[in-house]
Amino acid sequence: AQPSQDRISSVVEQYGIYQPIDYTRLNTAQIDPSLLEAVKKNTLVDGKSYAVPHVYGTEGLVVNKAKAPDIKDFKDLLDPKYAGRVSYRLKRPTLIGMGFSLGYDPFALYSDPAAYQKFLDEMEKVLIAGKPSVKTYWDNGDQLLQSLRSEEVWAASAWEQAGWKLHSENPNIDYLAPTSGALAWVDTFEMPAKSENLDAAYAYIDFMLRAENAAFFTNRETYGTASKDAVNYLDPEIKANFTRGLPPEVLANINWYPTVPAGIEEMEGKTLDKIKAAR
Known part of the structure; x- marks a missing residue:
């Protein structure tokens, strides 16, 4: 199995x-x-x-380094200087990745629902405040690839496979493991x-x-x-x-998904719905 x-x-x-x-x-x-x-x-x-x-497989950053050279971590996607040039999914990896980037350890909070809800409340505030940075919340891989190819989007949270595909077409675009860990x-x-x-x-x-x-x-x-x-x-x-994107030192810094306790994904879903609905 x-x-x-x-x-x-x-x-x-x-x-x-x-x-x-x-x-x-x-x-x-x-x-x-x-x-x-x-x-x-x-x-x-x-x-x-x-x-x-x-x-x-990993989720990190896909960055056009010629357009957004300072993006090194998930939180950098919210930098106002990249307003309207960023994309990510409204899915649980965004909550978790942004949390690690801002100094939290979301996985360590899994065993304490009250603490995890407090964390989610903070991510809700951060991601609502950061909405001006977002060009689009991507839903599928083709949409993501096209937005980066056209340079409509300069940086996104995405998988290494997407970054490497784009790198083969444009060497300015590449997958980058966030400093807080993919x-x-x-x-x-x-x-x-x-x-x-x-x-x-x-x-x-x-x-x-x-x-x-x-x-x-x-x-x-x-x-x-x-x-x-x-x-x-x-x-x-x-x-x-x-060698470029996932060398041993990057693997050693990865945040591997642990077992998800019952109820956690439902809590995350409610937070994501609030972020999506916010104006």
Whole structure:
């Protein structure tokens, strides 16, 4: 099974559908240590972890550096000097990314609904005050790409894949990991509770995370993997993207999505509705 890390611990606690990972049966030396530790932490249940990282993707900034050279973090999207030249989604990553950029740790507040609501109230004020900066709240990838291509928008919060696509067309535009850390998901390898041939399962995970094999995947799908040395086997253009945008020090600074407690997304949705409705 290959669920995202933020959707594992809750179903383990409720239904016991996965079994713990025995990391001693894996070649963990070939796995990026920051990804491995993040997944161990975010899938921890009763002292045991339940996943191995595989594929990841990030949300950060896509910036036209010729037009908006000073944008380095999510909060910079609200700088008045870029009024009408910024775009982002009215989705939960905007609340969370802006929070990290302004010095909060939103994930640490998940366990305290009252504190998280107070945080959301602050983000509501910040994002309503920042509405003059926004050209559009983008809804789909094509809309985002076209607005940046046309230079109608100079900077946006978006995925690395969008930034790298645009960089191949215009070298002034590129993906940038925010200084407060990009947001990221990671899909994992999991062992179903009733799995029997564990030797084969662990061998398969090792095989997929072997640098040459992981690079084969990334060269075709363009998404990064947890394989530490796969970058050495990537096609030149793809290698340049990862070397430039997601080197090890950036991965070590990523804010990985943890398990989302019940009720959090509903709270976020109400805040986003208020921001959208504000004049």
